[in-house]
Amino acid sequence: MTFRQFSRFILLSGNCPVRSYSLHSNGVLKVEHDRRNLRFTVSLRNSAGDAEHAVLRYTLTGEKHVDLVSTVVPETFRGRGVAALLSKAAMDFLVEESLKAHVSCWYIKKYIEENPRSAYKDLVIN
Template identity: 50%
Template sequence: CMVSFSLTTWALIGWASRDPTADFVGWSVLLWPFIISSQANVFDATNSQIQVEHDKKRRQFVIRLNGSHDRAVLLYEYVGKKTVDLQHTEVPDAYRGRGIAKHLAKAAMDFVVEEDLKAHLTCWYIQKYVKENPQPQYFEHIYQ
């Protein structure tokens, strides 16, 4: 699990490391409240119920991370009456590699199928997702 430290935490680490009598146990006890509070803000896609919101007005799928401060998004545009271009997927650096983008990709592809649309897959991640999750209903809706 990755823990991010605040400037205050790093200042305390620096302060503790300057004390020649401070050892690992000494400063780890000192930092324990900061480590606990930092871990509480870490988003874990495997242990969390991920909720994808579809904002049709803004043409995007959104996952709110860490409350509502950080967001992962998948953007799309209508390029015809029944054709969408799945353009871009973005997950903040701190949350990458946790399986978040796949939830956006699945929601977007399910939307395409449910609405009986055709999809251009401009976004490289959506292309990868479809390749790694070969669903016949997806292939029927991909614009060739």
């Protein structure tokens, strides 16, 4: 299953802007960037109709520095590009905000290696 980006927009949730990245593949997946809780989230429905969440977490390590800490995808949704979608949203956030990042998460490291955009690699702190 592959996902293609088709739109980006900003939602306002209280005083905290939440950026959403909408993608489609027989439906819509939306990555929400929750700046207050320092995470990117995709809400998913499993076969029983229950809500599950894939999450990429980060921490602020300085005024213009973050640490991309972890990516967790529910087991039933692994291998479908959800972690890549979260990683792309996080990396695009770094580019848009001119941030530098230490990458602690093994999956995000893999994503950057497999998507060798200079805009991404220039933002990674070794």
